[in-house]
Amino acid sequence: MQSALIYSQELSRFDFGHDHPYKPERAIKAYELCRRYGVLNYPWMEVLRPPPLDLDTLLAFHDERYLHLLKEASLGKVGAEMFSYGLGTEDNPIVPGIYEWSLMTAGGTFLGADLIARGEIDVAFNFLGGFHHARRDQAQGFCYINDVAVAAFDLLNRGIKLAFVDIDAHHCDGVQDAFYGDDRLLLISFHESGETLYPGTGKETEIGEGKGLGFTINVPLDADTDDEVYLEAFHEVVPPLLEAFRPDILIAELGADTQISDPLTHLRLTNNGYQEAVKILRTLCQRILALGGGGYDIYRTARCWTLAWSNLNHVEPEDEFAGLVGGMMFGPEQEVGSLQDRPHPTEGRAKEKALVHAKEVVAYIKKEVFPIHKIS
Numbered sequence: 001m002q003s004a005l006i007y008s009q010e011l012s013r014f015d016f017g018h019d020h021p022y023k024p025e026r027a028i029k030a031y032e033l034c035r036r037y038g039v040l041n042y043p044w045m046e047v048l049r050p051p052p053l054d055l056d057t058l059l060a061f062h063d064e065r066y067l068h069l070l071k072e073a074s075l076g077k078v079g080a081e082m083f084s085y086g087l088g089t090e091d092n093p094i095v096p097g098i099y100e101w102s103l104m105t106a107g108g109t110f111l112g113a114d115l116i117a118r119g120e121i122d123v124a125f126n127f128l129g130g131f132h133h134a135r136r137d138q139a140q141g142f143c144y145i146n147d148v149a150v151a152a153f154d155l156l157n158r159g160i161k162l163a164f165v166d167i168d169a170h171h172c173d174g175v176q177d178a179f180y181g182d183d184r185l186l187l188i189s190f191h192e193s194g195e196t197l198y199p200g201t202g203k204e205t206e207i208g209e210g211k212g213l214g215f216t217i218n219v220p221l222d223a224d225t226d227d228e229v230y231l232e233a234f235h236e237v238v239p240p241l242l243e244a245f246r247p248d249i250l251i252a253e254l255g256a257d258t259q260i261s262d263p264l265t266h267l268r269l270t271n272n273g274y275q276e277a278v279k280i281l282r283t284l285c286q287r288i289l290a291l292g293g294g295g296y297d298i299y300r301t302a303r304c305w306t307l308a309w310s311n312l313n314h315v316e317p318e319d320e321f322a323g324l325v326g327g328m329m330f331g332p333e334q335e336v337g338s339l340q341d342r343p344h345p346t347e348g349r350a351k352e353k354a355l356v357h358a359k360e361v362v363a364y365i366k367k368e369v370f371p372i373h374k375i376s
Helices: 026-036 055-059 064-074 098-117 147-157 173-179 227-245 271-284 298-312 348-368
Strands: 003-006 045-048 123-126 162-166 185-192 216-221 249-253 288-291
Touching (some): 003 098, 026 298, 055 064, 055 147, 064 098, 098 123, 098 147, 098 288, 123 298, 147 162, 147 173, 173 185, 173 216, 185 227, 216 227, 227 271, 249 271
Parallel strands (some): 003 123, 123 288, 162 185, 185 216, 249 288
């Protein structure tokens, strides 16, 4: 086994503005935790700096005019036409250097995909990857370049059978639109229902079209969904579909905004449920490209990503600073005393409502999608 953590402290210091929810610095926190807990100290691991994507690679998915305007915005230029491409909004502000930053974060995803495809590594994790809302000619939802779509198109053009499983709290509308009619990629998205969260898409009835019918699977979940409800649905849907499809490579968007403390979402997972989902994915495909995705409680996100990296590599975190500073914890794990969260189940009517909704969604998928894949 060989694995690569794709990381750059410089990219992690990029600033979208004081009031913007997207904080790249959470990658620094995660990297520091990985170091502290000794999960980057194994001989099969390496840390790689992401390279920028070249224009020709970007043009395989993105619109040339859009890229030109994004580059202009990156230089500080502002024009009315930019707003029609989603640039200059509250979600996607015009920030100096955003074009170059996006090229490198997307380059990290592409690098991981390429190394896995070449057989040089088995697992890669790009903390600053997973911009799944960006469209061909639109910036949306904090996403300017859709690194997932760019990498996926390249892998598919190499003849690689590909699955994309997204456990970010937000629906992967940009990736779904790119592959909605394509049977070469199996897309499974677990997310908070669009009735309560941006982008408002991802109903269970959205199952693909044409050749791609049955190759898009959406599992929208009620607000207040906890670990138990989430994992019950996850076990029912993900293993049967991945075992039937048998991808060569799995791209996994491991967004941590499903967590109970996330300020933008309404799910109630702890990192216990989160890492169990990662463990399940790890058993279902040996070659995995992991992407950070969302997560707006930066300290809890750092804990989630540290646990995810550990689980992807089958190693156990051990606190190398235990017993220091008078035995007190510091940094992102101070609220619980370790990387692991305490259980925090939903109770009462909210729990029952979330469970009933999840069961209804799973039943629909089993009825409408499973037969397409010959799953009994």
